[in-house]
Amino acid sequence: MGDSQQVDLFLDQLVDGAPFKDDRALMEHPWFSLTKQPRKTPFEYNRGGVEIRIEPGAKGMASIWDKDLLMYIGSIINDKIERGEPVPEDRKIKFSAHDFLKATRRQTSKRGYDLFLDCLERLDGTRIRTNVASAKERTRKGFGWIESYTIHERKTKAGKTVMAAVEVTLNEWMFKAIVIDRRVLTISPRYFDLSKGMERRLYELARKHCGQQRSWLIGIPSLKEKCGSDREERKFRADLKKIIADANIPDYALRLDKAENFDSPFKSRSPKEWMLEVRPLRPRYDELPAADDDNAGNEQQLLANAKTVSARPKKLHIEAVERARGRYPGWDIELIEREWMRYTEERGQVLKNPEAAFFAFADKWVENRSVDA
Template identity: 85%
Template sequence: MSDSQQVDLFLDQLVDGAPFKDDRALMEHPWFSLTKQPRKTPFEYNRGGVEIRIEPGAKGMASIWDKDLLMYLGSIINDKIERGEPVPADRKIKFSAHDFLRATKRQTSKRGYDLFLDCLERLDGTRIRTNVASAKERTRQGFGWIESYKIHERKTKSGKSVMAAVEVTLNEWMFKAIVIDRRVLTISPRYFDLSKGLERRLYELARKHCGQQRSWLIGIPSLKEKCGSDREERKFRAELKKIIEDGTVPDYSLRLDKASKFDSPFKSRNPNDWMLEVRPLRPRSDELAIHNGEADGDNSEQELISDSKLISARPKKLSIDTINDARERFPGWDIEQIERAWISYTEEKGQVLKSPEKAFFAFAKSWVENRSIDA
């Protein structure tokens, strides 16, 4: 066994199959620069009683790509909690840089490690002042994204120094949010494929706000503010339109239009105001379609008419939140395969379900208990 393999036995890592998590507060408000060009000017956000001030360090303000490391560390801590393992009271996580780069789909070349060092310096140097609560304590706090970091190096047989491990101390504000508040949401692995800062920010907002809703509607000025963008609205709207045309934001469809085009009580009073609508790509699981098809646009929901007589119906695919919840409950399992089996089982029984999510989880629990993970 090589030296590096021996060291890796003692490092924290995100166990294969464990989902990436993000802090709800980090998804709700603009904390990070959306560009890869170093931002050296302070940023302030004040909306709905939330106050945030970000002061860049020597290498600039931490970017939304730097945030990947916070998600990685938070996901390791969350996975420990889910597995019933102790979390580090000193908030220190010691991990392999290679594992982080691989997990977040980054290059593992020398250039990749150099960029990783820049990421550490920006997270360490950026200072945050906010009144956003953590551990249910609403106080004004100042902190850096990480309190400290340490690079452990070793010599190869050729005498070259390489990064054997990285030790990062997470800030107390975020640590308490994960461990005490448990305010985390599962993130799609395809998030790390997104190359534009605005794409990533749109996904965060969609994931945070859609939830069990059929859609989320927001005016462009408000959206621009929540993204932390300083571009003029016309250019911001043009960039948004390009992202919508490319269809790159995973799990959601986006629509940009005038307020008059939307049928919603939440739309702007001015019919000419631009608005963005976000919808989950998966339909809500409580929408049932009559067996034999969904022709003629019939979206009516079917109910049980008696305990003894059931109308045969086939539930539509489960919602994004239900699928993500299932991935958390049954790590390492192919949830889509279980979903297909559940739909076939339900259809075969000829039942219409009033609580599809509850029925699915009962089915999935039985499925997992009666099979090996490689089945």
């Protein structure tokens, strides 16, 4: 076994199928720059009693792409908790840089490693002052996103110096939020494919606010503030229109319109004010038929219990898709879902228990194919 393989045995990493998690407070408020151009000016946010001040370091303010590392580390810690493993009391996570770059869909070339080093320096240099609570304590704290980092290097047989491992000490504020408050939400892996900072920020807000409601409606001035944007409102709306037209944001549909055109008790008092509506593309748990555990895993019985209708079968809800990703690591879940919907539609049936039927179908699908097929 080579040296690098021996080192890997002692590195933390996300177990196959473990979902990425994000901190609810980081999703709710604007903490990061939305541009890849270094922001060197401080940022302040005051809304609803929440106070945030961000002071950039020498390399600029940490960006929403730099935040990927915080999610990666937080997801490793969360996975340890859910698997019943001890979490490091010193808040240190030691991992492979290559694993982080691959997991967040970044390039693994020399350029990728150079950008990763810049990311570490921005997270280390950015200073945050806030009164947002952590571990049920509301205090005014000042901290950096990471307290420290160490890069462990080794020489290859060719004499080239490479990153063998990276050790990061997470700040106490975030560590307590994950370990004590457990304020985390699962995010879609497709989040890491989003190339625009505004797209990423809109996904965060959608994921945070649409969990317990069928839609989320917000006025553009308030949305602009929650995004931390200093764009003129008309330009901000133009950015939104382009994002809506591109339709890249996973799991959610966006609509920009005047308040008077929305049918909602929470609409703006001004009928001419522009507003954004966000709706999940998948039904919530309470919009689906109740599951029947006795039928789970028995596809023929599920088909026999189905009622024939002319409607196309509905997509699975988000939580079921995330569970499928954990159950079938490496598989294209959306492909399996499409095949299952086609299979069901061809028979003109919608099942009473669609989730159990999907997993029964998927079990047979993966059993008869290879993951690379």
